Amino acid sequence: MYITGKHKSKVLKWIKAKKIFTRRYVFIPIVYWRHWSLLVLCNFGDTNYLGTPKGPRMLLLDSLRTTQPKRLPSVINSFITDILKTEEREDIGQFTNQVQLEFPEVPQQSGSHCGIYVLYFIYCFLKIEKLGEDLSQLGALFDPKVLQNLEDIRKAILLYQEKQDGTITE
Numbered sequence: 001m002y003i004t005g006k007h008k009s010k011v012l013k014w015i016k017a018k019k020i021f022t023r024r025y026v027f028i029p030i031v032y033w034r035h036w037s038l039l040v041l042c043n044f045g046d047t048n049y050l051g052t053p054k055g056p057r058m059l060l061l062d063s064l065r066t067t068q069p070k071r072l073p074s075v076i077n078s079f080i081t082d083i084l085k086t087e088e089r090e091d092i093g094q095f096t097n098q099v100q101l102e103f104p105e106v107p108q109q110s111g112s113h114c115g116i117y118v119l120y121f122i123y124c125f126l127k128i129e130k131l132g133e134d135l136s137q138l139g140a141l142f143d144p145k146v147l148q149n150l151e152d153i154r155k156a157i158l159l160y161q162e163k164q165d166g167t168i169t170e
Contacts, residue, residue, distance in 0.1 A: 002079055003032065012086045021045045021087065027122050032072065036114040037062040038121045039076060044099075056099045063109040063117035073101050116153060 002011045020026045026041040042057040058080070060072065077096060084092045109117050 003075055008082070012082055015083055016086045020083075025125050027125070029118050030072065032075075035062075035064060036118045037064075037072075038118045040121075040125065041080075056095070058099055058101045060101055060103055061106045061118075061121045062103070063106060063114050063121075076101055113157065116157075 002008055020041070021044040023045070024043060026044065028039040028041065030037050030039055038061040040059040040061065042059065044056045058076065060076070080099075081092060081096055084095060089095065106117075106121065
């Protein structure tokens with residue numbers, strides 16, 4: 001809704017009303033080029049820690065590296081700048097210069113169900129409290145057993161879709 005510009009002001013107004021920067025993590029699912037990825041804003045309210053490990057961070061989690069997530073930074077930076085302006089923050093320049101978009105290594109999908117991975121990434125952040133402020137061990141979040149379950153879930157979805165398609169054609 002933000003990228004197309006059609007509802008940009010409504011999106012920014014809603015974000016301001018929700019006071020998203022008071023939250024430890026803000027999850028922003030992005031659908032671009034028919035692919036889901038996840039932008040995670042971490043500790044955006046902690047401007048006293050700019051430039052430190054505890055400070056604000058932006059992570060783009062993408063389960064399909066071939067979509068070239070590095071084409072998104074300009075859109076994401078514009079989005080963050082617009083949010084900061086809406087919040088009437090005075091440190092916009094300093095903030096945007098010091099909080100860079102990061103592309104951590106995350107599990108890669110084997111099928112076309114990137115939305116499941118986005119939900120899984122959110123789950124990991126919410127479930128694993130030991131992560132705390134230290135995001136340097138982000139890869140430790142992703143449990144191989146759970147990843148196998150994701151593959152099982154993907155297969156179950158495909159079977160369900162095939163069953164539904166068969167029911168519709170009958």
